[in-house]
Amino acid sequence: MAKKQKRAIPKPAPTKHQLSKWQRQMRMRRIVIIAAAVLLAGLVSWVGYGVYNDRVAPSREVVIRVNDASFTMGYYVDMLDAYTGEETDPYFINYMADIVADTIIDVEVMRQQAKKELGIEVSRQEIEAELKERELPDDKVYRDIIGSLLLEEKLKDYFDSQLPDKMEQAHVQVMLVESEEAADAAMTAIQAGGNFTALVDEFSCQPQTKGDLGWLPRELMPNTIIGEAAFNITAGDIGESIYDETAIKSIGYWLIEIDAIDEEDEIEVKARAMLLGNKAEAERIRAELVGGNFTSLAEQRSQHESKTEGGELGWLKKGDVGSEAFDEVAFNLTPNEVSEPVRDESVQTIGGYWMLKVIDRDSERQLEGEAREGLTERDLIASFEKWKEESRIENRLDPDKQYWAISEVLRRR
16 A cells, blocks of 8 residues: 655745745845955965065066166076076075176176177077086076087187287296395305206295296286296396385284283283384394384384274284284283284285296297186286176165175075
């Protein structure tokens, strides 16, 4: 027997009061939804504006111009990122900030002027091939870096091609000695059979320019004085010593006087000093101090920055002057006693005597090796400096912008 189906009981129709209530609830719900949507949209916009204002907008700002070419902050940050690799030290990145900005300028000057003046440029195909060989990303920053390297190679090839095959050259040995007395002593040793090369280590006081310079044309001699002497002294001879008032040497001599000593906590001395260019001068001035005035002589003869204060250094602790030779004497000196000349190879002074031996000279020597490379580099630099002077350059990277760029680079690490 089939079950009897239950009959659905119809729901009563809503009253007008209930309809009105539901409509009010629906309207309220829609208002709440709309308000939430508006609030969410505002929040998203605010966050988006913050991101835009903090990152997007600054990255689009033009910070470097070279003639008609412009470079944005974003490009600068990418370059700074590429040149600093994975380094996370902010001091190193800060150090590189100016270097990278200058590099962007220099590369663009070279790119523009090489094409304009010499018709030399690097093709996209050459850059892509080099990127592939070096397994570097194919993006603008690395394309520009590789392009600059290839362009420099092409420019060197060009300037090398402009050089003659042969030039007058001299093979010389040189040393800078501290004084005329030192030059006389070195010459006496040479005349007694001493070897010039061996004596360089004993007498030379300029590490950058000493010993055998090899074969060089006049244009590559370390300075004009050596260049003139090298092509006027008879081959095989040693010329007379030549004074050079601009020569920078890595040696000096202190004369130190202590006024007082404070031994309470860390020992301090109240000192005055002068820095002289050679031992003979220091000995002469020390003799003058017997009846002279330290302040006056320091103002006239000292090569230390304290000369404007008459040599007054004030109260010092060990290490304040930055010289172990100074400290060793100053902190063991009797007050009101002037020290003997204190030799210090950690300082620099100016003025010295060049001694030069011409081993050989050839008016038509083959131009090759380092001499050829040196002239090529010289000509490239000379042309570049001229191009740069003729260019309109604008660098807007002030400290605040550089700080922002450094922060962006660090954020990527």
